Amino acid sequence: MGRRYRRYMFFVLVCMVCIVPRIVSADDRVKEKEKEYDFNQNKNVTISNQKSYESSGAYTWLKYKAAADGYLTVRISNPAGAVSHARGYLALYNSTKGTLLSSKSIFYNAAHSQNAYWHTFTFGMREKQEYYIRVRAENAVSISRTFTKTNDKSGALQSKALKLKKNKMKTGLIPAGISNTDWYKIKLTKSQRLRLYYNVKTSGCFRMTIYAGSKQIGVKKMYYTSGTKKLTLYQSSTTTGKKTGLNKGRYFLRIDRANSASSGYYKIKWN
Known part of the structure; x- marks a missing residue:
């Protein structure tokens, strides 16, 4: 009886080993x-x-x-x-x-x-x-x-900034994984409001920084746009609140990615 019982247990163990599948990780x-x-x-x-x-x-x-x-x-x-x-x-x-x-x-x-x-x-x-x-x-x-x-001709440095002609649209490229910076320069021959028009295609965010000479005067984050957006720059009196045009002179735009997860392209012009 004991010998038969031992044989039976051995048979059950063998069957269990045969039916257990190989463990495969996720x-x-x-x-x-x-x-x-x-x-x-x-x-x-x-x-x-x-x-x-x-x-x-x-x-x-x-x-x-x-x-x-x-x-x-x-x-x-x-x-x-x-x-x-x-x-x-x-x-x-x-x-x-x-x-x-x-x-x-x-x-x-x-x-x-x-x-x-x-x-x-x-x-x-x-x-x-x-x-x-x-x-x-x-x-x-x-x-x-x-x-x-895309033929991006923007300057990599402020000193190499590309001249942005009035009402002439330029296309800039922001490649993935690269911290490049695009520079443009605008010359105002008279005091006026500076109107910037831009169109952005990205799944992230770009950043446009505006300078009057070497002085930073504004920053604009640019997200995906379905069409052309307008940004108007002007001066505002601290006492009266009256809005007037920017002084004549040279202005610069610096466009780069706002974070490492952003890439794509943009189009920009001014008048």
Whole structure:
């Protein structure tokens, strides 16, 4: 009886060992599932609901190498046959996927099709640099891209500032991961209000600092704009409050990123 009992216990233990699965860490599972697309070769990428992060627990990566200095525009839309509007998050990384170059969670929502802020995103890039866009899709989504080459002639120093001619629009590039500064100079030949017009495409924030010679006279944070915005500069009397034009002379604009998570481009002019 005792011998039979021992044989039975041995058989049960052997069966338990056979049915216990191999333990795989969550990290291993994600590495096996992560999908990468060449965004240079594939201008349009569709992530199915089954391949979304919500369903698979895996990110999708879009690799892109810039052929020139310029900006990449990424557009989100609903794929054919979608039963719900595409939702999720984007993030821009460097060539090793090790350095975050944007906000960690840029939210997209294709339900707001009339407002580009929710489905169109812009990233500034340098020539021959490779980047990765990480997609954390909550459901099925279609992602397309266009690239626009930009010839930014602004000065890197105040002493090298580019002359901004009246009513002439200039385009400036703010590349991801680079702390560059764009300088412009404006010459007022008479006392007047200085009207600045700007259009910004970024998922972060730019900063424009205005100088009268070497003296700082104002700072303006510039976020994404759906159209052209106007900023008017003038003098105001401390006693009467009367508003008058700026004195004639030379003024400077310095435009840079407000934080390390910002990139994209801007357009600016004055009159």
